[in-house]
Structure formats: C-alpha cells, structure tokens
Amino acid sequence: MFTSQPPLKTWTLPAILLLLTLFGAAAPPASAAGPRTVPLLIGDQLDEQGKPRPLNGARLQLIDALQRELNVVFEVHMYPWVRAERYALDGAGLIFGLPKTDERLRTLRYSEPASHRKLWLVTRSDATFKFNTLDDLRGKTLGIVRGYSYGEEFDRARAMQLFRTDEDISSRGTRLTRLMLKRVDAVLLFQPSAQTPREIETDLAAFMAPRLRAIGAAANAGFSVLPKPLDTDTSQYFAIARAKDDGIIDRINAALPRIQQRPPN
Template sequence: MTRSLLPGLLFAAALHCGLPAHAFAGTPVVPLLMGDTLDEQGKPKPMTALKRKLLDALEQELGVTFAPHMYPWARAERYAIDGAGLIFGLPKTADRLHALHYSDIAAYNNLWLVTRSDATFNFNTLDDLRGKTIGTVRGYQYGDEFERARSHKLFRTDEDISSRGTRLTRLMLKRVDAVLMFQPSTQTARDIETELRDFMAPRMPGLGAAANAGFSVLPKPLATDSGLFFAIARNKDDGIIDRINAALARIRKREEDARRQRPPN
C-alpha cells in the first residue's frame, strides 16, 4: 500500500465504521491510528472507558470526529510514519522523535510487572530481569532503556498478541516469568491484583493445576507516569498537535477547577 493511497483508504474506511451522522455533516473526520487490544480468540475488544472519555472530550474541544483504526502496533506505527493520520498511545523513542511530532502528555500510565503469586522476585532495576522471560505485546516498544536491555539479551521476551487474557494464561502456565502491563497511574499494585483476579476468574478453571497460584503485581513499577501521547508525521502536521495541546490544557483546567469546588469529605 503506497503512501499516496493510504490516507484516502483510511478515510473511506471511516464511512463504514459506525461514526455518528454529524461526522459527515461538516465536522472534520480525523483518522486515528491505535494499537489493537484483542480477546483470546484474536477478536478486537472495545475501547476502554477511560480512553473513550479522553477522545470524546478532545472531539468536543477540537470540533472534529476521530475515526479510530486499530492495528497491530508495528503496522500502526508504520502507517503513522507514512502520514496516514494521528496515532495515539505510541511511546517516544529517539527514532520516533525524528519521524513524528508528539503532543504533550494526554494521560498517564504506570508499567507494572505481573507474576504468579508463587514465583515473585525482587525488582529494582532492569538488571533484576536478567535471565528471565518477560511477556510483551508483539510489535510494541517499551522505551529506550527497556529496548536496549532487550537487544543486549539481558532477558528474553515472549511476544504475543495484545490479548491480556492470553498473556496472563501463559503466565499461569509458567511459559513466562512475568508479564508487562500498563495500567492507569491512579491504580495501586493491590488495585491491579484485584482487577486481574476478577478478570481471570472465568478462565482459571480451564487451567487445571496451573491455576493453583494467583497473581502478584511487583511493588515497584518498571516505569511510572509513563505518558500517553498523540503524534503525527512531521511533514503532515498542519498545526493539529498544537491544537491538541491547547485542548488538553483546557480540559485539565476544567478538571482542576471542578476538583477545587468539590466539598471536602
């Protein structure tokens, strides 16, 4: 697929992706590339409520309608660099910063290591992962420091589809020592353990003896306040990144004002 055809094809696809009627009644449609999240059968899962809330707020501020297009991360990145549209959620690396113009931080995540409860280990630095097998999402890069350690074979990565259930099942089956998982920065390790226990409860009976352990989230995140950004090919930025930054600032100000006005508990 050539660079000249791809943006037009993405726009045409937007006509079939269930966008509201106002999207085509004078409201600009902006193709938005994102990494897919899949279930165990490889079928797309709905966008999370937090992500949908952010996009809804930005649509209102910018006067646009986002047309999300979900792909494996490596393909989404390639399309973004080719100028097919905005991309959301792609971490910064030195190479990407040359090709893409990034927004300010739109949201924050922490990157956690999840282990079996009977196979935890001490984690303070990447060196503590030496010799271990870490479950990652295929095609996703977790920042320069992690990627350098990966390329130097400090640890092994087991790349799989972006299905949380599939990767956690591999953890229970002892195929990996830990799974990398992004979660909103407002959540604690205990919050995440509760969420994972509830999420995996229907799947555990099918694992037999492998389900005898639970999940443990190691106390220290691998990365804290990891930013989620919008980005676009530098030669395709018509000012949209500046407009997104201004919109994000207005949204944050309203949220801060609302918090100040809430009565104390």
C-alpha cells in the same frame, strides 16, 4: 481501513465548491460542512481468539472530549502496533499511544502528555522476585505485546539479551494465561497511574477468574504485582508525521489542559 495500497482520492471542500460553482449550484455556507474527519490510529486490543476488543472507558472519554474541543470527528482505525506505526510514519493520520524514541521524534511530532499510566510487572503469587532495576530481570522471560516498545532503556536491555521476551498478540488474557502456565516469569501490564498494586491484583483476579477455571490445576496460584513499577516514560501522546502537521498538535496541546482540569465522569 488503511492498506498498503495508495489511498483513493479524497475531494476537498474547495474542490467541491468549485464544482458546484461550475455547475451553477449555490455553494453551501462553510458551517454546513460540519466537523472535519481526522483518521486516528491506535494499537489494537484483542481477546484470546484474536478478535478486536472495544476501547476502554478512559480512552473513549479522552477521544470524545478532544473531538468536542477541536470540532473534529476522529475516525478510529485499530491495527497491530507495527502496522499502526508504519501508517503514522507514512502520514496516514494521527496516532495515539505510541511511545517516544529518538528515531520516532525525528519523523513524528508529539503532543504534550495526554494521559498517564504506570508499567507493572505481574508474576504468579508463588514465584515473585525482587525488582528494583532492569538488572533484576536478568535471565527472566517476560510476556510483552508484539511490536510494542516499552522505552529505549528496556529495548536496549532486550537487545543485549539481559532477559528474554515472549511476544504475543495484544491480549492480556492470553499473556496472563501463559504466566499461569509458567511459560513466562512475569507479564508487563500498563494500568492507570492512580491504581495501587493491591487494587490491580483484585482487578486481575476478577478478570481472569473464568479463564483460570478453564486451565484447571495449572492455576494453583494467584497474581502478584511487584511493588515497584518500571522506570520508563509511561505517558501517552498523540503524534503525527511532521510533514502532515497542519497545526493539529498545537490545537491538541491547547485543548489538553482544559480536558484534564475537568472532573472524571
């Protein structure tokens, strides 16, 4: 895993070939080197105990398909978003899922959209409210992932204290439990673009059923997904420090249309 210490020296293929030549060994053919390893930084997903959860199926399928298209092996490193972003800005590798901002665009080069989601507001079923614009969130307390940006307009409204945020670890179980305990008025959740609010409610009810039994009488309501998602850029991109882009973003951009045209497994 990456740390704040300088990375250990990595021997490049030309350096290895030079050493083999110096010691009289025959150099292997270039194809013997195999796929190149590329560090890939992703924001972590945790359970209620703060332990990492594995990547979900959609992300795994995308990463696996891209590995095959690019003939690389992604070495996945999962960190809290603040740390993952810092490592990406320092040039430690590709990062996936970091939203665009004007500041990040000055330092990072982004790919074309690799996947699409929608950002929904989830409330208790007995405490819904009308939502059309961010102004409708005035005075509310929202459960969000610590260190994550939900778009520049949302970040500006938060800085102006239009609403309050309850920032927690990247565990939807923890945040939804806090919603049931009335610690927040709504929780922000990303879901696949094709899902409807009713389908999301069904999924959340099944996911939270064992957790709701544990909190007893506090869970005397269900989950409601407000009909309108937040109007923000919810595409997911790959990005890399501009000084470290050796052409991999162009290769990703060329591969994405081929991957996206394939039917889902």
